[in-house]
Amino acid sequence: MESDLRSIGELARDSGLSVSALRFYDGADVLAPARVDPRTGYRWYAPGQLADARLLARLRRVGLPLAGIRAVLGAAAGSGAAHQVLDAHLRRLEGGLADARRELSLIRRLIDQRENPMTTTPAEHRFTVPARALAEALDAVRFAVGGDPGLPVLSGVLFDLDGGLLRLVATDRYRMALAEVPVGIPAGAPAAEAPADGVPVAAIVPAALADALRALLGAGAGAVELALGGGAVRIEVDGHRIEGAALDHDYPDYRALIRLDPVRRVGLAAADLRAAVASAPTRSLPSGPDGTDCEVAVLTVDEAGRLTVAAPAANGGTDGGTGTGGGADAGAGVPGPDALRVAVNRDFLLEALPAAPDGRLVLELGGPIAPLAIRTPGRPGTFSVLMPVRLPA
Structure with missing residues (x-):
């Protein structure tokens, strides 16, 4: 019955959503009113829609994207689809928190260098990787290196040392390639040369230097010793050594793009x-x-x-x-x-x-x-x- 309908103002008051939000979700085909007055355009909602509006308000508070909200509200009862959407969103939030911790660690280091320029210098981090695994990783990402002279930050391969992994990343904005290589600490290297937990160590290796490294690896036998830090990259393998300057740019945050x-x-x-x-x-x-x-x-x-x-x-x-x-x-x-x-x-x-x-x-x-x-x-x-x-x- 029409007398049982809630006005848009009443639904806003009872659900915690604003009137403007309810209008937006109507236009987005997420929560359409049960009746719209043909003369005034005023929206009226059925009693059963209050539960959906309250659920929508909570989904909005946790930052669920519009497509996810639509999927949750439209999921068939007992299908488990709504829970899958929430689980995926929770993983994104947890990944974002990990990224924030990583960035804050880097920010703290930058602040230390800014406040103590005479006493704080970028550390060099030495580590080893299997030559064959590094060769395969370079082969897996090289095609995606950018060639736009207006975007020099993308003209190399990112070597991102994260805990026990070296991650190689390349992108030209239209595609992205990633590969991971296990790392170790060279024999005789001091423990201080291993990155502290949670502290990022990365360098953008220019495409020409990455290609020279790949040629040096050949069939990929043995191990490779790499050193990143101080704006330089050094590689030693089978008694041969090459080195060069890393690109002096901040690489885009690729982690958010691969979730x-x-x-x-x-x-x-x-x-x-x-x-x-x-x-x-x-x-x-x-x-x-x-x-x-x-x-x-x-x-x-x-x-x-x-x-x-x-x-x-x-x-x-x-x-x-x-x-x-x-x-x-x-x-x-x-x-x-x-x-x-x-x-x-x-x-x-x-x-x-x-x-x-x-x-x-x-x-x-x-x-x-x-x-x-x-x-x-x-x-x-x-x-x-x-x-x-x-x-x-």
């Missing part, structure tokens, strides 16, 4: 994906802020986990495509409403695939505006991320 919450994962042979991407039709579309055209392919994973690679159609759908092995047929039918699609730069995707060893890959899709992750089973710290290309409506 992905994939909706669907699909495993397949790397060779099958490479063949499907290379043979599938594409469409030339502008990509990036400079409007440069690129060949775009759309990857679609249906409810059964079958992957199809197709060209984006003019209406935002896909033209006939090529399927991969494992039950996917080339251009077979129209994917169902729950299929996930992501459009990517075809050439970038092909460049990312050789970085993985022969065998199987795992693709992680989160939807048309979420990055595509390309992972190698058994190597969780080595993967690539491709930014999606927005398709025309």
